[in-house]
Amino acid sequence: DAGITQSPRYKITETGRQVTLMCHQTWSHSYMFWYRQDLGHGLRLIYYSAAADITDKGEVPDGYVVSRSKTENFPLTLESATRSQTSVYFCASSLAGGRRNEQFFGPGTRLTVL
Amino acid sequence: DQQVKQNSPSLSVQEGRISILNCDYTNSMFDYFLWYKKYPAEGPTFLISISSIKDKNEDGRFTVFLNKSAKHLSLHIVPSQPGDSAVYFCASTFSGGSNYKLTFGKGTLLTVNP
Numbered sequence: 001d002a003g004i005t006q007s008p009r010y011k012i013t014e015t016g017r018q019v020t021l022m023c024h025q026t027w028s029h030s031y032m033f034w035y036r037q038d039l040g041h042g043l044r045l046i047y048y049s050a051a052a053d054i055t056d057k058g059e060v061p062d063g064y065v066v067s068r069s070k071t072e073n074f075p076l077t078l079e080s081a082t083r084s085q086t087s088v089y090f091c092a093s094s095l096a097g098g099r100r101n102e103q104f105f106g107p108g109t110r111l112t113v114l
Numbered sequence: 115d116q117q118v119k120q121n122s123p124s125l126s127v128q129e130g131r132i133s134i135l136n137c138d139y140t141n142s143m144f145d146y147f148l149w150y151k152k153y154p155a156e157g158p159t160f161l162i163s164i165s166s167i168k169d170k171n172e173d174g175r176f177t178v179f180l181n182k183s184a185k186h187l188s189l190h191i192v193p194s195q196p197g198d199s200a201v202y203f204c205a206s207t208f209s210g211g212s213n214y215k216l217t218f219g220k221g222t223l224l225t226v227n228p
Binding site: 035042102 | 203
Protein backbone atom coordinates (compact mmCIF):
# COMPACT_ATOMS: atom_id res chain seq x y z
CA ASP A 1 0.00 0.00 0.00
CA ALA A 2 1.24 3.46 -0.84
CA GLY A 3 1.70 6.12 1.80
CA ILE A 4 2.80 6.06 5.39
CA THR A 5 1.77 3.31 7.76
CA GLN A 6 2.25 2.67 11.44
CA SER A 7 2.07 -0.52 13.43
CA PRO A 8 0.65 -1.52 15.73
CA ARG A 9 -2.32 0.86 15.80
CA TYR A 10 -2.97 0.05 19.46
CA LYS A 11 -0.62 -1.30 22.10
CA ILE A 12 -0.94 -1.96 25.81
CA THR A 13 2.22 -2.70 27.73
CA GLU A 14 3.53 -2.65 31.26
CA THR A 15 5.96 -0.36 32.98
CA GLY A 16 9.55 -1.36 32.36
CA ARG A 17 8.95 -3.28 29.15
CA GLN A 18 10.60 -2.42 25.85
CA VAL A 19 8.24 -1.42 23.08
CA THR A 20 8.94 -0.69 19.43
CA LEU A 21 6.59 1.30 17.24
CA MET A 22 7.03 0.85 13.53
CA CYS A 23 6.73 3.41 10.76
CA HIS A 24 6.99 2.70 7.04
CA GLN A 25 6.65 5.05 4.08
CA THR A 26 6.59 4.24 0.39
CA TRP A 27 7.34 7.70 -1.01
CA SER A 28 11.13 7.58 -0.51
CA HIS A 29 10.87 10.79 1.48
CA SER A 30 14.18 11.87 2.96
CA TYR A 31 12.83 13.21 6.22
CA MET A 32 10.92 11.29 8.84
CA PHE A 33 9.61 12.41 12.21
CA TRP A 34 8.12 11.01 15.38
CA TYR A 35 5.64 13.02 17.42
CA ARG A 36 3.57 12.37 20.47
CA GLN A 37 0.17 13.94 21.01
CA ASP A 38 -1.02 14.57 24.54
CA LEU A 39 -3.97 16.53 25.85
CA GLY A 40 -2.87 20.06 26.58
CA HIS A 41 0.42 19.69 24.72
CA GLY A 42 -0.49 19.28 21.08
CA LEU A 43 2.10 17.62 18.87
CA ARG A 44 5.60 17.42 20.27
CA LEU A 45 8.58 16.24 18.26
CA ILE A 46 10.46 13.29 19.74
CA TYR A 47 13.08 12.50 17.09
CA TYR A 48 13.61 13.16 13.43
CA SER A 49 15.79 11.84 10.65
CA ALA A 50 17.14 13.62 7.58
CA ALA A 51 18.18 10.42 5.79
CA ALA A 52 19.19 6.85 6.45
CA ASP A 53 21.61 6.68 9.38
CA ILE A 54 21.08 10.36 10.26
CA THR A 55 18.90 11.05 13.27
CA ASP A 56 18.57 13.89 15.76
CA LYS A 57 16.67 14.75 18.91
CA GLY A 58 13.52 16.76 18.99
CA GLU A 59 11.77 18.46 21.86
CA VAL A 60 11.06 15.42 24.07
CA PRO A 61 13.61 12.65 23.29
CA ASP A 62 14.22 11.25 26.78
CA GLY A 63 13.30 7.58 27.12
CA TYR A 64 13.16 6.99 23.37
CA VAL A 65 15.57 5.54 20.83
CA VAL A 66 15.32 5.64 17.04
CA SER A 67 17.16 4.09 14.15
CA ARG A 68 16.99 4.45 10.40
CA SER A 69 18.89 1.78 8.55
CA LYS A 70 16.61 2.07 5.52
CA THR A 71 15.05 5.19 4.04
CA GLU A 72 11.54 3.78 4.25
CA ASN A 73 11.56 2.68 7.89
CA PHE A 74 11.87 4.71 11.08
CA PRO A 75 11.15 2.63 14.21
CA LEU A 76 10.73 4.25 17.60
CA THR A 77 11.74 2.23 20.68
CA LEU A 78 10.78 2.89 24.26
CA GLU A 79 13.60 1.18 26.08
CA SER A 80 11.82 0.89 29.44
CA ALA A 81 8.27 2.14 29.18
CA THR A 82 6.86 4.47 31.82
CA ARG A 83 3.29 5.56 32.48
CA SER A 84 4.16 9.07 31.32
CA GLN A 85 4.80 7.62 27.87
CA THR A 86 1.14 6.73 27.50
CA SER A 87 0.22 8.77 24.45
CA VAL A 88 -0.72 8.73 20.80
CA TYR A 89 2.35 8.53 18.60
CA PHE A 90 2.46 9.86 15.05
CA CYS A 91 5.06 9.24 12.43
CA ALA A 92 5.44 11.70 9.57
CA SER A 93 7.56 12.08 6.46
CA SER A 94 8.59 14.99 4.30
CA LEU A 95 10.11 15.37 0.88
CA ALA A 96 13.23 17.48 1.03
CA GLY A 97 12.65 20.46 -1.21
CA GLY A 98 8.96 19.73 -1.45
CA ARG A 99 6.17 22.18 -0.74
CA ARG A 100 7.71 24.06 2.10
CA ASN A 101 8.12 21.52 4.84
CA GLU A 102 4.72 19.91 4.39
CA GLN A 103 4.71 16.70 6.40
CA PHE A 104 2.55 13.68 5.74
CA PHE A 105 1.34 11.85 8.81
CA GLY A 106 0.58 8.24 9.52
CA PRO A 107 -2.63 7.17 11.27
CA GLY A 108 -1.02 6.99 14.71
CA THR A 109 -0.35 4.38 17.40
CA ARG A 110 -2.21 4.62 20.67
CA LEU A 111 0.10 3.34 23.40
CA THR A 112 -1.02 2.64 26.94
CA VAL A 113 1.56 1.88 29.62
CA LEU A 114 0.09 0.25 32.72
CA ASP B 115 8.65 28.11 26.22
CA GLN B 116 5.92 27.81 23.66
CA GLN B 117 6.89 29.28 20.32
CA VAL B 118 3.52 28.66 18.68
CA LYS B 119 0.40 29.38 20.68
CA GLN B 120 -3.21 28.55 20.01
CA ASN B 121 -4.91 30.13 22.96
CA SER B 122 -8.40 28.83 22.27
CA PRO B 123 -8.66 25.12 23.08
CA SER B 124 -12.10 24.95 21.50
CA LEU B 125 -14.49 26.85 19.26
CA SER B 126 -18.12 26.19 18.46
CA VAL B 127 -19.93 27.73 15.48
CA GLN B 128 -23.16 27.25 13.58
CA GLU B 129 -23.20 25.67 10.16
CA GLY B 130 -22.94 28.29 7.44
CA ARG B 131 -21.23 30.86 9.65
CA ILE B 132 -17.58 31.83 9.66
CA SER B 133 -15.04 30.00 11.81
CA ILE B 134 -11.94 31.92 12.82
CA LEU B 135 -9.06 30.06 14.40
CA ASN B 136 -6.14 32.03 15.75
CA CYS B 137 -2.44 31.36 16.19
CA ASP B 138 0.40 33.44 17.62
CA TYR B 139 4.13 32.82 17.33
CA THR B 140 7.10 34.25 19.14
CA ASN B 141 10.07 33.22 17.01
CA SER B 142 10.92 35.97 14.51
CA MET B 143 12.83 33.44 12.41
CA PHE B 144 9.61 31.67 11.41
CA ASP B 145 8.74 32.54 7.83
CA TYR B 146 6.42 29.77 6.75
CA PHE B 147 3.20 28.71 8.40
CA LEU B 148 0.92 25.74 7.93
CA TRP B 149 -2.46 24.60 9.16
CA TYR B 150 -3.24 20.96 9.72
CA LYS B 151 -6.60 19.36 10.34
CA LYS B 152 -7.04 16.25 12.45
CA TYR B 153 -10.03 13.97 12.80
CA PRO B 154 -10.28 11.51 15.70
CA ALA B 155 -8.28 8.31 15.23
CA GLU B 156 -6.52 9.72 12.16
CA GLY B 157 -3.24 11.48 11.54
CA PRO B 158 -3.14 15.22 10.87
CA THR B 159 -3.53 16.26 7.25
CA PHE B 160 -2.21 19.38 5.59
CA LEU B 161 -4.83 22.04 4.96
CA ILE B 162 -3.28 25.31 3.83
CA SER B 163 -0.06 27.27 4.21
CA ILE B 164 1.32 30.76 3.84
CA SER B 165 4.74 32.26 3.31
CA SER B 166 5.83 35.37 5.16
CA ILE B 167 6.09 37.24 1.85
CA LYS B 168 2.29 37.14 1.66
CA ASP B 169 -0.40 38.32 4.00
CA LYS B 170 -3.20 36.16 2.66
CA ASN B 171 -3.63 32.80 1.01
CA GLU B 172 -6.94 31.38 -0.11
CA ASP B 173 -8.02 27.87 -1.04
CA GLY B 174 -11.73 27.41 -1.53
CA ARG B 175 -13.52 27.94 1.75
CA PHE B 176 -10.24 28.28 3.64
CA THR B 177 -8.23 31.49 3.93
CA VAL B 178 -5.18 32.09 6.06
CA PHE B 179 -4.19 35.62 7.04
CA LEU B 180 -0.74 36.55 8.32
CA ASN B 181 0.10 39.68 10.31
CA LYS B 182 3.88 39.64 10.62
CA SER B 183 4.15 42.71 12.80
CA ALA B 184 1.80 41.14 15.33
CA LYS B 185 3.25 37.65 14.83
CA HIS B 186 -0.29 36.44 14.37
CA LEU B 187 -2.07 34.29 11.86
CA SER B 188 -5.64 33.20 11.52
CA LEU B 189 -7.56 30.58 9.59
CA HIS B 190 -10.98 31.53 8.27
CA ILE B 191 -13.47 28.92 7.16
CA VAL B 192 -16.44 30.24 5.24
CA PRO B 193 -19.03 28.83 5.23
CA SER B 194 -18.43 26.35 8.01
CA GLN B 195 -19.75 22.83 7.51
CA PRO B 196 -20.31 20.00 10.01
CA GLY B 197 -17.55 18.03 8.27
CA ASP B 198 -15.11 20.75 9.30
CA SER B 199 -15.44 19.63 12.91
CA ALA B 200 -11.91 18.57 13.84
CA VAL B 201 -8.82 19.68 15.72
CA TYR B 202 -6.83 22.33 13.86
CA PHE B 203 -3.12 22.69 14.45
CA CYS B 204 -1.07 25.71 13.51
CA ALA B 205 2.57 24.98 12.64
CA SER B 206 5.55 27.18 11.91
CA THR B 207 9.00 26.76 10.43
CA PHE B 208 11.77 28.77 8.86
CA SER B 209 12.61 27.97 5.30
CA GLY B 210 16.29 28.64 5.80
CA GLY B 211 16.56 25.64 8.07
CA SER B 212 17.90 22.37 6.80
CA ASN B 213 15.96 19.99 9.00
CA TYR B 214 12.42 20.66 7.83
CA LYS B 215 11.14 20.68 11.39
CA LEU B 216 7.74 22.08 12.21
CA THR B 217 6.77 23.61 15.54
CA PHE B 218 3.13 22.95 16.35
CA GLY B 219 0.64 24.72 18.55
CA LYS B 220 -1.55 22.79 20.97
CA GLY B 221 -4.51 22.76 18.63
CA THR B 222 -8.06 24.12 18.62
CA LEU B 223 -11.07 21.80 18.57
CA LEU B 224 -13.63 23.20 16.14
CA THR B 225 -17.22 22.02 16.42
CA VAL B 226 -19.62 23.04 13.67
CA ASN B 227 -23.21 22.54 14.75
CA PRO B 228 -25.89 21.73 12.15
